[in-house]
Amino acid sequence: MTDSVPVAEPSLPVIPAPAPAERRGRGILGVLLRSPGFLVGAVILLFWTTCALFAPSFVPYDPYADDLLNTLQPPSVEHWFGTDQLGRDVFSRVLVGARDILTIAPLATIVGTVAGTAIGLITGYFGGWVDAVVGRLLEVMLSLPLIIVALLVLVALGPSTPTVVVVVGLVFAPLVARTVRAAVLTERHLDYVAAAAVRGEGAPYIMVAEILPNILPPIIVEATVRLGYAIFTIASLSFLGFGVQPPSPDWGLSIAENYGVLVGGYWWTVVFDTIATASLIVGVNLVAESLQRALAE
Amino acid sequence: MTDLTVSPPVLELRDVSVCYRMRGRAVPVLSRVSLSLGKGEVYGLVGESGSGKSTVALAVQRVLPSNGYVSGGQALVNGRDVATLDRAALRQMRARDVAMVFQDPGRALNPSLTIGRQLAEVFEILGSAGGEALRRAEAMLERVRISAPARVMERYPHQLSGGMQQRVVIAMALAKDPSLLILDEPTTGLDATIEAEILDLVDTLRREFGASILFISHNLGAIAGLCDRVGVLYAGRLVEEGPVRPLFRAPRHPYTVGLLRCLPRPGLRKNLAPLDTIPGFPPAPGSIVAGCVFAPRCGLADETCRTVDPPQVALGEGRVSRCHHHDRVGSLVHEAVRAMPAAQPAEHANGTPVLELASLSKTYGTAPYAVHALRDVSLRLMPGQTLGLVGESGSGKSTLAHALLGLIAPDAGGRMALDGAVLAPEVRRRAPEQIKTLQIVFQNPDSALNRSHTVRRLIGRAVTRLGGLAGALREAQVTRLLEAVRLTARQLTARPRQLSGGMKQRVAVARAFAGNPRLVVCDEPTSALDVSVQAAILNLLAELQAERQVAYLLISHDLGVVRYLSDAIAVLYLGRLLEVGPAANVLDGPHHPYTEALLSAAPSVTGERSGRIRLTGAIPSGINPPSGCLFHTRCPRRFGPICETEEPPFVADSAGHAIRCHLPREKLGRSMAALPA
Numbered sequence: 001m002t003d004s005v006p007v008a009e010p011s012l013p014v015i016p017a018p019a020p021a022e023r024r025g026r027g028i029l030g031v032l033l034r035s036p037g038f039l040v041g042a043v044i045l046l047f048w049t050t051c052a053l054f055a056p057s058f059v060p061y062d063p064y065a066d067d068l069l070n071t072l073q074p075p076s077v078e079h080w081f082g083t084d085q086l087g088r089d090v091f092s093r094v095l096v097g098a099r100d101i102l103t104i105a106p107l108a109t110i111v112g113t114v115a116g117t118a119i120g121l122i123t124g125y126f127g128g129w130v131d132a133v134v135g136r137l138l139e140v141m142l143s144l145p146l147i148i149v150a151l152l153v154l155v156a157l158g159p160s161t162p163t164v165v166v167v168v169g170l171v172f173a174p175l176v177a178r179t180v181r182a183a184v185l186t187e188r189h190l191d192y193v194a195a196a197a198v199r200g201e202g203a204p205y206i207m208v209a210e211i212l213p214n215i216l217p218p219i220i221v222e223a224t225v226r227l228g229y230a231i232f233t234i235a236s237l238s239f240l241g242f243g244v245q246p247p248s249p250d251w252g253l254s255i256a257e258n259y260g261v262l263v264g265g266y267w268w269t270v271v272f273d274t275i276a277t278a279s280l281i282v283g284v285n286l287v288a289e290s291l292q293r294a295l296a297e
Numbered sequence: 298m299t300d301l302t303v304s305p306p307v308l309e310l311r312d313v314s315v316c317y318r319m320r321g322r323a324v325p326v327l328s329r330v331s332l333s334l335g336k337g338e339v340y341g342l343v344g345e346s347g348s349g350k351s352t353v354a355l356a357v358q359r360v361l362p363s364n365g366y367v368s369g370g371q372a373l374v375n376g377r378d379v380a381t382l383d384r385a386a387l388r389q390m391r392a393r394d395v396a397m398v399f400q401d402p403g404r405a406l407n408p409s410l411t412i413g414r415q416l417a418e419v420f421e422i423l424g425s426a427g428g429e430a431l432r433r434a435e436a437m438l439e440r441v442r443i444s445a446p447a448r449v450m451e452r453y454p455h456q457l458s459g460g461m462q463q464r465v466v467i468a469m470a471l472a473k474d475p476s477l478l479i480l481d482e483p484t485t486g487l488d489a490t491i492e493a494e495i496l497d498l499v500d501t502l503r504r505e506f507g508a509s510i511l512f513i514s515h516n517l518g519a520i521a522g523l524c525d526r527v528g529v530l531y532a533g534r535l536v537e538e539g540p541v542r543p544l545f546r547a548p549r550h551p552y553t554v555g556l557l558r559c560l561p562r563p564g565l566r567k568n569l570a571p572l573d574t575i576p577g578f579p580p581a582p583g584s585i586v587a588g589c590v591f592a593p594r595c596g597l598a599d600e601t602c603r604t605v606d607p608p609q610v611a612l613g614e615g616r617v618s619r620c621h622h623h624d625r626v627g628s629l630v631h632e633a634v635r636a637m638p639a640a641q642p643a644e645h646a647n648g649t650p651v652l653e654l655a656s657l658s659k660t661y662g663t664a665p666y667a668v669h670a671l672r673d674v675s676l677r678l679m680p681g682q683t684l685g686l687v688g689e690s691g692s693g694k695s696t697l698a699h700a701l702l703g704l705i706a707p708d709a710g711g712r713m714a715l716d717g718a719v720l721a722p723e724v725r726r727r728a729p730e731q732i733k734t735l736q737i738v739f740q741n742p743d744s745a746l747n748r749s750h751t752v753r754r755l756i757g758r759a760v761t762r763l764g765g766l767a768g769a770l771r772e773a774q775v776t777r778l779l780e781a782v783r784l785t786a787r788q789l790t791a792r793p794r795q796l797s798g799g800m801k802q803r804v805a806v807a808r809a810f811a812g813n814p815r816l817v818v819c820d821e822p823t824s825a826l827d828v829s830v831q832a833a834i835l836n837l838l839a840e841l842q843a844e845r846q847v848a849y850l851l852i853s854h855d856l857g858v859v860r861y862l863s864d865a866i867a868v869l870y871l872g873r874l875l876e877v878g879p880a881a882n883v884l885d886g887p888h889h890p891y892t893e894a895l896l897s898a899a900p901s902v903t904g905e906r907s908g909r910i911r912l913t914g915a916i917p918s919g920i921n922p923p924s925g926c927l928f929h930t931r932c933p934r935r936f937g938p939i940c941e942t943e944e945p946p947f948v949a950d951s952a953g954h955a956i957r958c959h960l961p962r963e964k965l966g967r968s969m970a971a972l973p974a
Contacts, residue, residue, distance in 0.1 A: 191745035195808070198702045199762045200724055200732040213749035 031294040038294075041286025048280050051095045052102040061089035063096040063249045072266050082268035084258055093249035094272045100250040101280070104165055104243075105230040111169025112230070113223045116176025121207045123177065124184025131181075138174040146171050147236055154242040164243055168233055172226050179222045183215035217295040224288035228281050235277050251277045305376040306333040307477050307509040308340075308357060312370035315352050315533075317582075319364065324583035326352050327533045329370065331609075334477070339503055339510040341524030341541065343517060343556075345827035346798070347579060349533040350513045354479045357511075358395055359387060375476060392422060396470035396508075400482040402462035406454035412438075412465055413450030419472040434472070440505070441468040442498060458916070459690075460491035464498065471506055478508045484519060488689040489854050490912050493898035496523055497911070515827060517560065518901050521545055526615070529553050532579050532590045539616030547627070549618040551595045554626050559832040561861035563901075567683075567839035572832035572861065573631055578797060589621065596629050597622045649717045651734075651816050651848045652678040652701075657711035659696050659872070668919040670696040671707065671872040678865070680815060681846035685853065685863030685880065687895060691916055693872035694852045698818045701850070702737055703727060716815065733763045733812035740821035742801035746793040746808075752779075753789040756807050763812025778807040781844075782837060799830035806837060810845070818850045823858060835861055856899045860884060868892050871919060871927045874947070878954030886967030889956045890934040893966040910966075926959065934960060 032038045056063075061079075067087030075082045081090035119138070123131040141149070153167045187193065188211070196206045237243035238252030246253060251273040258269035315327040327349045334340045344350045355361045357372050359379050372379045374394055382390060399405050407415055413434055420430035431450075438446035441464045454462055463483060470478055480499065484492040500523055503510055514520055520527055520541065527544055529537040529552065537550035548554045558573035565572065577594035580586055589607050592598040597620075607621045620626065659671040671693045678684045686694050700707040703724035707713070713720040715734055721727050739745035746755055753775060760766050760774045776786055782803040793801050802822065809817050819838065823831035839862060841847060853859050859866060859880075866883040868876040868891060876889040883892065894910040912931045917923050923930045929940040939959050949955035950962070958965065 191739040191741065192747040194702075194704055195737065195739065195745055197704060197724055198732075198735075198737055199759055200727070200729065201762065210747055214747070 028294045032290055035290045035294070037286045038290035041283045041290065044279055044283030045287060048098045048102060048276075048283070052098040055092075055095040055098065059089075059092035059095050061092045063088060063092040064247055065089075072261065072264075072269070074266075075268055081272045082266075084254070084269045085261060088249075090268055090272055093254060094251070094276050097249040097251045097254060097273065097276065098280070100161075100244045100248050101231055101234055101238075101252070101277075104161060104168075104234050105227060107165045108168035108172070108230045108234065109223055109227045111165060112172030112226055113176050113219065115170060115173040116178075116222075117180050117212075117219055119173060119177035120180025121184055121211065124181040125188060125203065125207050125211070127188075135181075138177055141171075141174045142178075147233060150233065150237060151240065151242060154237065159237075159242045159245060161244070164234060164237060168230055168237075171233075172230065176219070176222050176226065179218055180215065183218045184211055187211045187214055221288065221292045221295060224284065224291055228284040228288060231277070231281050231284060304336050306335055306373070307338075307375060308332075308334040308511060309373040309376075310353070310357075310370065311373070313353075313356060313367060313372055314369040315349070315356050315361065315365060316368045317362070317365045319583070322583065323368070325368070325533060326365070326582065327356070330530070330533070330535050331370075332528050332535060332538065334509045334511060336476075336509055337503065337507050338526065339512055339524045341520035341527040342511060342513045342530060343515065343520050343527060344530030345515060345556075345579070345829065347532075347582065348530040350515075350530050351481055352533075353530075354397065354481050354511065354513060357477075357479065358391060358397065393473055394475055395477045395479065396473060396475035397479045397481065398463070398466050398470050398483050400485050402459060402466045402486075403454065405466050406462060408454055410453075411450065412452050412454065412457070416450075416465065416469055416472065419469055423473055437468045437472050438465070441465070441471070441502070443468075458491075459487050460494060463487065463491075463495055467495075467498065467502070471502060471508070474506060475508055477511065479511045479513070481513045482515070483512075484516070485514075489856065489895060490689060490898045492519070494911070499523060517545070517556065517828070518899070521901070529556070532586075534590055534619065535617075536591065536619045537617065539612070540614065543614065544616065549612055549616065549623040549626055550591075550620045551597055551622075551626050551629055552591050554629050555594075556828055558631065559828045561832070561835065561857040563857075563860065565861060567835075567842070567862050571836045571839065574833045574836065575829040589619075591620075597625055648679070650677040651680045651716055652676070652684075652850070653712075653714040653717075654697075654701075655712040655714075657697070657700065657713065658708040659693070659700055659705065660708055666920055669872050669922065670919065671700070674711075674869075674872070674874055676867055676874070676877065678816070678848050678850060680848055681842065682864040683842065683849040683851050683862045685851045685859035685866040686869060687853070687856065687859055687866060687892075688869035689854070689895075689916055691871070691919065692869040694869055695820065696872070697869070698737070698820050698850065698852055701818060702735065734815045735818070736763070736809040736812070736814040736816075737818040737820060738802070738805050738809050738822045741825045742798065742805045743793065743825075745805050746801055748793050750792070751789065752784075752791050752793075752796075752804055755793075755804055756811060759808045759811035763814075765812075774811070778810060781810065781841065782807045797830075798826050799833060802826060802830070802834050803837065806834070806841070810841065810847075813845065814847055816848045816850065818852070820852045821854070822851070824853065824855060831858070838862060856896060868895070871917065871922055873927050873957070874955075875928065875957045876955065878949075878956075879952055882952055882954040887956065887962050887965035888967070889928075889958050889965070890932050890960075891928050894933070926957070934958075934966075936960065 065088060067083065069087065070083050071085055071087040073079055073083040079089050079091065081094060084090055084093070119134060123134045150167050150171050154163060157163050193206060193210060196210050234243050235252035238250050239256045241256060244250035244253050254273045255270050262270055310330055310332050312329040312331055313327060314325060314329055316323040316325050330353065332340065342350050342353060356367055357374065357379065367380060374390060413431060416434035416437060417430040420433045425433060435446045435450055438449055443449050443461065443464055449457070449461070457465065484495050487495065496519055499510065512520065512524055524541050526539065527541045528535050529550065531552045537544065537548065537553050544553070545557065548557060555573065555575040559575065561572055575594055580590060588603040588605055589595070589598070592602040595602065601621050605621070607619050609617050609619050610623055611617055612623065654674055654676045657671055657674045658669065661668045661670055674697065676684065686697065688694050696705065699705045701713065703722065706722040715731050718731065720731060724732065756775045756778055757771055760771050764774055766774050779785065779788065784800060784803055788796065788800065796804065822838065823834050826834060835858065838849065842849065849862065851859060851862055863880045865878065866880050867874055868889060870891055876883060876892050884896070888896065894912050897910045910933055912933070917930055925941040925943050926932070926945050929935050932940065945957045945959045947955050947957045956962065956965065
């Protein structure tokens with residue numbers, strides 16, 4: 001044993017290492033696929049996404065075409081979900097109606113998550129007066145009912161799809177920021193942040209390249225939860241007339257257009273849109289919950 | 298020792314095996330461990346991380362995690378099989394017979410209850426009424442040598458120091474007068490002097506209470522000083538067992554031999570010889586090993602060892618070894634026989650110091666609540682040398698390192714210079730050359746390495762930033778650095794969680810060396826590591842220093858580590874330098890009384906701690922520091938009012954060995970511990 005290298009042989013097996021990054025990924029996917037909640041949620045989401053993307057090419061009727069001779073027909077073989085006040089096919093409209101909400105809600109969620117992550121990273125990383133000032137401002141925003149804030153801004157700016165995306169996104173940003181800030185606070189005191197500072201790295205690099213990858217799991221969970229709320233909020237705004245504008249077959253908008261005739265017993269003009277909205281929200285929440293549990297494991 | 302034949306053993310494990318279910322597979326953690334603990338006996342269980350020593354403690358109390366189960370054998374407490382106890386009997390056993398003290402006292406105490414309340418609760422469970430319980434709680438605190446117990450009773454855990462907290466936890470454990478006390482790494486998080494105090498306390502209490510103690514530790518010194526018998530656990534197997542003195546003096550299992558040789562011994566220095574290491578790695582949990590589990594790392598292994606699992610061989614005098622060649626372990630060759638690079642620094646006596654600190658102070662907060670974390674510290678460090686920085690927690694070691702690295706700004710008035718050039722207090726204001734020159738190796742690689750980056754990225758980024766290289770040059774440099782820390786390109790794509798503790802620390806070292814630094818701050822570089830890994834990292838640091846003439850500022854509470862690597866030693870107390878000088882002079886004496894106490898507190902494997910100097914009282918608070926000599930409140934050599942009124946001068950002798958004490962040098966103590974063995 002006169003070998004000059006007294007240290008442990010590096011060629012010996014370490015910890016059995018079948019590329020654990022993937023393994024971790026596969027582990028989470030494995031947990032998800034074994035969770036019934038996730039499967040149900042995923043199927044619902046997949047169904048509505050397919051509708052949003054392809055429904056116009058396979059629905060039986062043009063969702064925008066009036067048929068004034070056949071208004072308010074009850075469900076039948078020709079019109080499975082009946083027709084509305086203008087004689088449009090409700091079935092086709094419900095399927096195609098997924099389109100707007102599934103465009104606006106994810107975009108709004110992305111806006112909210114990105115803005116919230118940025119705010120959370122900055123307040124959590126710098127702390128001190130930045131955190132104090134921004135933190136109080138966020139608390140003020142959080143203390144107001146979200147839908148009222150969104151309504152006020154939309155009234156001021158006038159409703160349009162980009163405005164809705166930005167407004168709903170920004171309304172959600174403080175909530176995301178709060179989660180991200182908490183996650184940053186636990187990371188910030190770890191030595192790898194100090195090590196980066198000692199190498200002379202700037203704050204943006206440390207926040208984005210060093211801290212961000214480690215706090216992705218809570219951000220992903222928060223984003224999925226926000227998506228559910230975004231769908232709910234946008235449907236409400238559309239119902240109130242400040243979201244998606246006619247003649248879109250959007251669910252919230254359709255409910256608003258038709259609930260007046262509900263008293264006349266024409267339930268099919270409203271019920272299917274309601275079920276569609278509810279199912280989408282439930283689907284998103286099921287996925288969010290399973291994701292949260294899987295990442296916590 | 299008590300006669301084992303009269304009463305049944307307090308604890309007996311008969312061929313206990315424990316498995317953890319992981320990913321649907323049963324992973325054995327303990328296999329056929331047998332041991333027994335007589336009345337009043339202290340049994341030390343030693344092993345490195347992953348050896349299963351904590352699992353033993355959990356199995357005894359039937360508190361294994363939900364995926365763990367006893368797959369064979371029996372654990373008997375006072376002659377009763379733990380597995381057969383019903384709910385009530387189990388509760389009874391946990392409430393009265395077995396007590397446990399965990400590693401982190403801060404987490405064992407309820408933060409929202411006063412000490413008195415939580416301690417009285419134990420007596421209430423045992424049947425005392427409120428007032429009576431409180432009285433007994435107070436008496437109990439007194440028995441664990443807490444002064445002013447009435448005041449401590451009203452405190453909350455966070456208001457107590459770590460050592461005090463651990464005393465309270467021990468008081469709670471002993472309150473029920475258990476027949477078996479399990480201590481699981483009770484001193485691991487504590488400073489050397491506090492550790493020595495706690496060990497003393499346990500030693501005294503075992504006599505007073507007559508409880509049997511199962512003492513689990515990775516610290517061979519602690520076990521040697523305290524235990525009657527010791528069992529060495531390796532990969533879930535008890536490889537050697539016996540009375541502590543003979544076992545440590547003449548171990549009969551190659552693993553025990555290896556463990557003992559890994560320790561930095563007095564007299565061993567970086568430029569004399571490298572430390573021994575145990576080559577290889579422990580088997581991965583769950584891997585199937587034919588033959589002896591230690592064979593792949595053993596210098597004596599032959600064909601028999603690789604095929605036949607060695608039986609337990611009784612060696613007489615209560616000693617047992619699980620080795621085919623137990624009679625030949627004495628002939629084990631030292632693992633590391635290596636010529637040290639002869640490049641002995643001659644330039645160092647004069648020339649520009651790589652680091653110069655002058656009157657560096659750091660105050661947190663403002664008067665009257667100001668805490669002086671550093672007071673007027675002046676130090677010099679020559680290129681290629683190591684300055685060991687020693688002191689208890691709160692002494693300002695880390696503050697000094699952070700100020701140096703630009704992570705906190707020191708008070709105005711002090712001066713830091715790197716290679717003669719002034720070092721700005723903030724990293725951003727420093728020249729790139731300075732940033733590159735000064736790097737750090739942190740204590741805990743789990744915290745210091747970004748867990749979502751690969752080794753390639755971890756080291757590569759440092760190469761880009763500090764070495765200014767890109768593309769193929771960068772890749773080549775990363776490979777060179779990996780080789781320098783004895784890792785291979787195979788680890789490039791690994792993330793920290795795929796590496797062992799030692800490998801992670803090597804990556805951290807490689808990263809610090811990315812820009813060819815001239816000074817690396819090593820902040821407790823080995824205290825998160827196992828003994829055998831520690832030796833390898835210390836060797837690595839010594840080699841890199843010899844090759845590259847890098848200077849180290851070594852912060853450590855482990856005097857063995859400091860002794861091995863340091864050329865000079867500085868002793869900090871409450872932010873004030875009490876002693877500075879060449880390593881040999883500081884270690885041999887004359888000592889500052891505080892240094893003397895620190896040196897004598899370090900447990901050694903020979904188990905001789907008779908000459909211990911006991912420090913009384915807690916470390917004073919930095920808000921309200923003592924007048925005069927900062928150390929006078931705890932000083933065993935305090936001799937007069939001058940100590941309380943006047944700060945002693947910092948007088949250096951011709952060798953540059955400075956001591957801050959009123960006592961004349963010839964009256965200061967000298968150490969025998971530092972003499973070459």
